[in-house]
Amino acid sequence: MAIGVKDIATAAGVSLGTVSNVLNHPDRVSPRTRARVEKVMAELGFVPNESARQLRAGRSRTLAYVVLDATNPFFTDVARGVEETLAARDLSLYMCNSDNRADREANYLNRLEEQRVAGILLTPVDPESPALDKISGRGTPIVIVDRTRAGDTHCSVAVDDVLGGRLALEHLLDRGHERIAFIGGPSSIGQVHDRHAGALAALADAGLDESHLVRIDTSALSVGEGRQAAQRLAGMPGARRPTAAFCANDLLALGLLQHCVTTGVSVPDELAIVGFDDIEYAGAAAVPLTSVRQPRLRLGRTAAELLLDEVENPDHVHQQITFTPELVARASTETRAN
Amino acid sequence: MAIGVKDIATAAGVSLGTVSNVLNHPDRVSPRTRARVEKVMAELGFVPNESARQLRAGRSRTLAYVVLDATNPFFTDVARGVEETLAARDLSLYMCNSDNRADREANYLNRLEEQRVAGILLTPVDPESPALDKISGRGTPIVIVDRTRAGDTHCSVAVDDVLGGRLALEHLLDRGHERIAFIGGPSSIGQVHDRHAGALAALADAGLDESHLVRIDTSALSVGEGRQAAQRLAGMPGARRPTAAFCANDLLALGLLQHCVTTGVSVPDELAIVGFDDIEYAGAAAVPLTSVRQPRLRLGRTAAELLLDEVENPDHVHQQITFTPELVARASTETRAN
DNA sequence: TTCGTTGATTGAAAGGTTTCAAGTTTCGGT
DNA sequence: ACCGAAACTTGAAACCTTTCAATCAACGAA
Numbered sequence A, B: 001m002a003i004g005v006k007d008i009a010t011a012a013g014v015s016l017g018t019v020s021n022v023l024n025h026p027d028r029v030s031p032r033t034r035a036r037v038e039k040v041m042a043e044l045g046f047v048p049n050e051s052a053r054q055l056r057a058g059r060s061r062t063l064a065y066v067v068l069d070a071t072n073p074f075f076t077d078v079a080r081g082v083e084e085t086l087a088a089r090d091l092s093l094y095m096c097n098s099d100n101r102a103d104r105e106a107n108y109l110n111r112l113e114e115q116r117v118a119g120i121l122l123t124p125v126d127p128e129s130p131a132l133d134k135i136s137g138r139g140t141p142i143v144i145v146d147r148t149r150a151g152d153t154h155c156s157v158a159v160d161d162v163l164g165g166r167l168a169l170e171h172l173l174d175r176g177h178e179r180i181a182f183i184g185g186p187s188s189i190g191q192v193h194d195r196h197a198g199a200l201a202a203l204a205d206a207g208l209d210e211s212h213l214v215r216i217d218t219s220a221l222s223v224g225e226g227r228q229a230a231q232r233l234a235g236m237p238g239a240r241r242p243t244a245a246f247c248a249n250d251l252l253a254l255g256l257l258q259h260c261v262t263t264g265v266s267v268p269d270e271l272a273i274v275g276f277d278d279i280e281y282a283g284a285a286a287v288p289l290t291s292v293r294q295p296r297l298r299l300g301r302t303a304a305e306l307l308l309d310e311v312e313n314p315d316h317v318h319q320q321i322t323f324t325p326e327l328v329a330r331a332s333t334e335t336r337a338n
Numbered sequence C: 001t002t003c004g005t006t007g008a009t010t011g012a013a014a015g016g017t018t019t020c021a022a023g024t025t026t027c028g029g030t
Numbered sequence D: 001a002c003c004g005a006a007a008c009t010t011g012a013a014a015c016c017t018t019t020c021a022a023t024c025a026a027c028g029a030a
Helices: A004-014 A017-024 A030-042 A049-059 A073-088 A100-114 A130-137 A161-175 A190-205 A223-234 A249-264 A296-312 B003-011 B016-024 B031-044 B050-057 B072-090 B102-114 B131-135 B163-173 B190-205 B223-234 B252-264 B296-312
Strands: A063-069 A093-095 A119-122 A142-145 A155-159 A180-184 A213-217 A242-249 A273-276 A288-293 A320-323 A325-329 B062-067 B090-099 B118-123 B141-145 B155-159 B180-184 B213-217 B244-249 B274-275 B290-293 B320-325 B325-329
Touching: A004 A017, A017 A030, A017 A155, A030 A180, A030 B016, A049 A288, A049 B050, A063 A073, A063 A296, A073 A093, A073 A296, A073 B090, A093 A100, A093 A242, A093 B072, A093 B102, A093 B252, A100 B050, A100 B090, A119 A296, A130 A142, A130 B155, A142 A296, A155 A161, A155 A296, A161 A180, A161 A190, A161 A242, A161 A273, A161 A288, A161 A325, A180 A190, A180 A223, A180 A249, A190 A213, A190 A325, A213 A223, A213 B244, A223 A242, A249 A273, A249 B003, A249 B190, A273 B016, A320 B190, B003 B016, B003 B031, B003 B050, B016 B031, B062 B072, B072 B090, B090 B102, B090 B163, B102 B118, B118 B296, B131 B141, B141 B296, B155 B190, B155 B296, B163 B180, B163 B274, B163 B290, B163 B325, B180 B190, B180 B252, B180 B274, B190 B213, B213 B223, B223 B244, B223 B252, B252 B274
Parallel strands: A063 A093, A063 A119, A119 A142, A142 A155, A155 A320, A180 A213, A180 A242, A242 A273, A273 A288, B062 B090, B062 B118, B118 B141, B141 B155, B155 B320, B180 B213, B180 B244, B244 B274, B274 B290
Antiparallel strands: A093 B090, A288 A325, B290 B325
């Protein structure tokens, strides 16, 4: 059924090798035969079999980016940065969604390794997983995105989440808040852990003890979970209820904000809110959201560059790059003029 | 360097065939040898070469979804629906982003066909492109998502965009608006065209001529373009300025809204806004957005089911499924009580 | 003891491409 | 007309699996 190089060769009256040359080394073939072969290929609808090609030639023209949550605009923006860098080269990017589940991530990594992709960009569920060493040890380069990893076994591109957490909390403390909620979870997510740690550090620096940061745990970093957190917050007795919330990401913050707005809780007067990521929707929210901005596109571009270098450059050396986050203050934490 | 079945066979003291059987037909092999072979595979870090496997066996366990815009939450939600359906089966989904560019779409489709993926879900730049017939004609099934196509050459799952446009406009007319902006573009995007057509139809039904719908063209369906459209709107002389806007999707609507809020244009009093898609952020916006809801997850699930049927079922027949959109009214179009 | 079964294992062929050493053609120069 | 070099073209081997017909081993039945 399927047309192969052999059929093309026969139909065009040339040898297999020539057909292959038309495909891979057009310069080696005389213009006339090339034209003839190409015509036949078009007529017969020839589609080279990438499996066979890759099997024989050993190379691959696809990369993959395995993200924690494809529905989070933060990650799709990073992906856009990756694509920008790849667009120049003749490479394709497949995006895979681990949905923050180790089993799904493992599945995808397996598949990608079996497929012998040229390289993998990964925002890992657990950056310390030994599976990563195994995979890159066998020859599929991995660049870690939005996380760092102990040691210099891999390239990584990340943002200083601890600093980010610190910035967020300092901002709230500056505005006089002393009972602050940290909304995020599960804490197994590294980003959540680091941002929380940064918040605690800021608290300590301000001479306040940990009791000033009440932790509200969520089961995911989603808008829905943000809404639920809002209910829990609302259920607290007024005296103990926080006057501000630092959310581990913008999705949570948006959910929280939405619930406040619909239930008539005034933001920022009754509750100030800080998010994290500064996704595009943060500034457009009911009350424009103060958020800790990460250079998303840049993250993606840089990660892609590192990966390409590791793929193409034989004396590549691993690099850990860390970007600095930046707090963007908006209405959700404004103090009323008085 | 790389370990192959041959190495495993040697190390385990069995034949190639047996190693392959351990992989593909474990029941055919005695428990004892199976254990031994598996042990050796683990020790040597054997990773089957999918290219070779696919070349010989002819099957593939991956599907792909080529979307128009990976940063649009609408599409990632559809993708989530797809993944839900695929999760049960042992299949992987690769997401590719055409960014609404025909050349990138063609590139991806090419690659995917060369890779011999089991099937493709596609939200096409141009559903009538003959390329689609060629590809599916050669044996790679394609299901069209969020668009329909003349004829019954493919399965498709879509939402009635014309009806959606009509609903949006009827809603605005009901609220007394008679100078309405249609914000969207480029009109080469089918969804934009259909939604506009629906709007025009509603206008006609109301006995108003086309001049009541002023078209503001955008170069993409993004938040940024929405902000720009807002500026153009603001630049119009008061007498001719529309009192309401129907945006071809929620991203535009959010951008428009954001600009209004920051420049002090009151929504809905000075400008009522209707979006399309009802993405998660629509309800959480500065002014909660009235929007035309599409059943996103259901769209994805259904598309995946159709594709699986086409892949697995020899006497599959193509189906065109159309869902009905639904208007969700929120504050952005509320009429002030008076 | 031998035969027939069943179950486990084997080994060669096949799948579609690229590679590369070897062979053939072309062409300018004499 | 002939030579040598340069330009093309060729064909077989190799890439790593899976498949399947054939072989082998074991074991219960006759």
